[in-house]
Amino acid sequence: MGSNRSVCSNFRQQLEESIQDEICDAGFYAEIANEAPTDVLRELVTSIVGDEYGHARLQASLLGISPPPVTVPPQCPSATGSFANDVRVAIAGELSAITRYAGLAECAPTTEVRYLLTSILGDEYAHARIWNAMLLAGLSSSNP
Amino acid sequence: MAANLFESDTLALLKTAQDSELHLSGLYAEIAKNVADPALQTLIYSMAGDAYGHFRILAIALMADPQRRKSNR
Numbered sequence: 718m719g720s721n722r723s724v725c726s727n728f729r730q731q732l733e734e735s736i737q738d739e740i741c742d743a744g745f746y747a748e749i750a751n752e753a754p755t756d757v758l759r760e761l762v763t764s765i766v767g768d769e770y771g772h773a774r775l776q777a778s779l780l781g782i783s784p785p786p787v788t789v790p791p792q793c794p795s796a797t798g799s800f801a802n803d804v805r806v807a808i809a810g811e812l813s814a815i816t817r818y819a820g821l822a823e824c825a826p827t828t829e830v831r832y833l834l835t836s837i838l839g840d841e842y843a844h845a846r847i848w849n850a851m852l853l854a855g856l857s858s859s860n861p
Numbered sequence: 862m863a864a865n866l867f868e869s870d871t872l873a874l875l876k877t878a879q880d881s882e883l884h885l886s887g888l889y890a891e892i893a894k895n896v897a898d899p900a901l902q903t904l905i906y907s908m909a910g911d912a913y914g915h916f917r918i919l920a921i922a923l924m925a926d927p928q929r930r931k932s933n934r
Contacts, residue, residue, distance in 0.1 A: 809894050813891075822883055823880070835917075838913060842890075842906070
C-alpha cells in the first residue's frame, strides 16, 4: 500500500512534518482562544486545540516518539488580534491539513495506519465546519 | 466458511474507488483553500467531506468482505 509511489518514499519525514504542523496549529489556536469574544467560542476553540495535540500524539506514537516535543517549532503562525481574520486563517489551515492527510493516507504502509490517518482527516473536516459556524455566528450577532 | 461478498474483479474496483475518494477528498480541500468567496469555499470543501464519507462507506464494504479481512491480518 502506497510503497510503489515516489511521493511516498519519504513517508516518515512527511509524518514528522505533520506532527510539527499539528503543534503549530495547537499553539495558533490557543492564541485564537484568547481572542474569542464569548466563553462558548473560547471553549470550542480550546477543544480544537486539544484535538490538534491529540493528532500530534497519535502520529508521534506511529513514529515511536510519543509524547511529541513540547517546544514550539519556528515559522508557526501567530494570532493577529482579529478573531474573524484568524478564524479564516484557521479554516485555510484545516483545508491544508485535509489535503495533507489524504496524501499521507495514500502512502500509509498498512490499512490500519491508513484508517488512523483518515480519522484525523475527518477531524480536520469537522474543525473546518466548526470554525465556519463560529464565523457565521459572529456575522449573525453583528447583523441582527 | 463465509461466502465472499464480491467477485475479485469487483473487489479491485472497490479498492480503486476507495483510493479515488481519498484522493478527491484532498483535492477538493486544496481547491477550496484557494477560493476567496466564503460560501463557495464552504460548498467545495463540503465535497471533501462527502468524498471522505464515500471513502468510509467503501472501507466498511471492503472490511466486510471475508477475502479482504483475511488479507489485512
